[in-house]
Amino acid sequence: MIDRRVFSMGLGAAILTACSSSNAPSSATATRMRAVPNAGWDSWVANFKGRAASQGISQTTINRAFQGAGYLPGVVERDRNQVEFKRSLEDYLAIAASDERISTGKQMLQRYNGTLSQIEAQYGVDKDVIVAVWGLESRYGSRRGDVPVVSALSTLAYDGRRGQFFESQLIAAMKILQNGDTTPDNMTGSWAGAMGHTQFIPTSYLAYAVDFTGDGRRDIWSDDPTDSLASTAAYLSRAGWVRGQPWGGEVGSAAANSGTPVAVLQPQNPGPRIAVFRNFQVIKRYNNSDSYAIGVGHLSDRISGGAPFQASFGPDETGLTxxxxxxxxxxxxxxxxxxxxxxxxxxxxxxxxxxxxxxxxxxxxxxxxxxxxxxxxxx
Structure with a gap:
């Protein structure tokens, strides 16, 4: 099982930076996401093409993938200047389970209810949990990323800070293109190469993405989120999701009393005490963060009509609630x-x-x- 958090590299709150206006990239950063000439990158790509061919990537695929690709200085800037947001659970949930995210989640659950019900029946993962992952990863598909993945991954592999890892992702991206699931122009994502409605990295895509629509392509880039949502369910199912078991719940709630929890957490004191079950750990395989897993779980509960946490977090260090x-x-x-x-x-x-x-x-x-x-x- 590939842990996506190895790729994301940060605390649980970092996943929300793309969804928060206070952390939106500046116009200068957007400009730096444009390809610029770089002789070192050119040389690296020339050598990489040979390595890609030795791993079964056809020359046609290699040529198509790199046609129009280039070195992106903005990607290197983002990689070297990541900020770890050490938010309290209260602040994290204020973003992850905001009124807007809950409201939109309910709309999406209703809009795609038929499809989500089919996905739930096949993979056993609750449809409100799938929608919650979608909400946290890309704000229900509205922020999937528009950076060319081949350019981003080749820039990061050439830059060398984690070159071996990003080269493995680039090889996986080549395989996706060779399989015909998408085209180089359509293969866009985050600055670090996460793709689609639920932000799959290329190696995770190869391992878990599914063609739920039956059109012959595992299309997580389409405006239609079906394949992305089904792929997320497939991932969680393979990670050990227990059908019919809650992720957890606030101590004293009906969900928390539905069985024997594996742990009781209190990430913030004062704050709610949360009983968690095996499915909480499964969500963490998607993103290895307690805050993220609580955020997904709580958002899924709110989307399906559940109540907010009852325990008060109290005032912060400044005396403000x-x-x-x-x-x-x-x-x-x-x-x-x-x-x-x-x-x-x-x-x-x-x-x-x-x-x-x-x-x-x-x-x-x-x-x-x-x-x-x-x-x-x-x-």
């Missing part, structure tokens, strides 16, 4: 200092808005929320 932080964001935006949303999570946009407000009002510029700031804003 999540609702206090949301109120600060709302009031700043109303005052002309746009925080780009009010989820209660203080990210770059909120810090910039707080700093601008403090500067304009002759206050010490910290960019940090506080009880005093809430009071000044009318809270």
């Amino acid at each position: 999540l609702e206090d932080r949301k109120e600060i964001q709302r009031r700043l935006t109303s005052a002309g200092y746009d925080t780009q949303g009010a989820d209660g999570v203080i990210g770059k946009n909120s810090e910039a808005a707080i700093s601008a407000y403090q500067r304009a009002n002759g206050l010490s510029v910290t960019g940090k929320p506080s009880v005093e700031l809430l009071r000044r804003l009318g809270g």
Whole structure:
């Protein structure tokens, strides 16, 4: 079983960076995702083509794959400047199971209910869990990534920091192209080569992707999410998903009382105590993070009509509750200092808005929320 987290390299909250406006790439970064001439990359590719041929990749496939490909400096920048977001579970869930993500998840569950029911019947994985993975990985397909995968993987393999790993992914991408599942132009994904609605890396795709539509292609790039959703179910099934068993639940809830849990977690104190079952560990095979697995599980519960966690997380180190932080964001935006949303999570946009407000009002510029700031804003 391939652990996708070996590929993702970060804490559980990192998976949400692509889904949060406060972490959206700048226009400068987007520009750096364009291919530029690089003689070293050219030389590396020339040598790689021989290695690819020795592994059964046809010359036709190699030529097609690299036609139009190039060195992407923005990919190297992203790889070297990854930030580990050490968010609290409360903040993580505020993003992972936001009102918007729950609402959209319910819509998607209804829209694709027939297909999801068929997938659930075949693989045994609850359809609301599949939808929740979809929601966290690509915001239900709205952020699948548009970086050319061959260019991204060859850039990272050439760069050398984890060259062997990325070369193995590039070989897998070549095999996908040779199989005819997609074309080089259509093979796009994240800056690190994760693809489709549920962000499969090439080696995971080769091992677990399925053609659920029956059109002869395992098409995770299509606007139709069917093959992606079925492939995620196939992955979780192969990882040991137990049909009919919950992932877990807050201690005292019906889900938590449905059997003997493998563990009881309390990632944040104060905060909910969560009883987890084997399926929690299976979700972690998709992304090896307690926060991620709790996020998927809780989002799946909310999508299917479940209640939020009952235990309070309490105020943070500044004395503010999540609702206090949301109120600060709302009031700043109303005052002309746009925080780009009010989820209660203080990210770059909120810090910039707080700093601008403090500067304009002759206050010490910290960019940090506080009880005093809430009071000044009318809270």
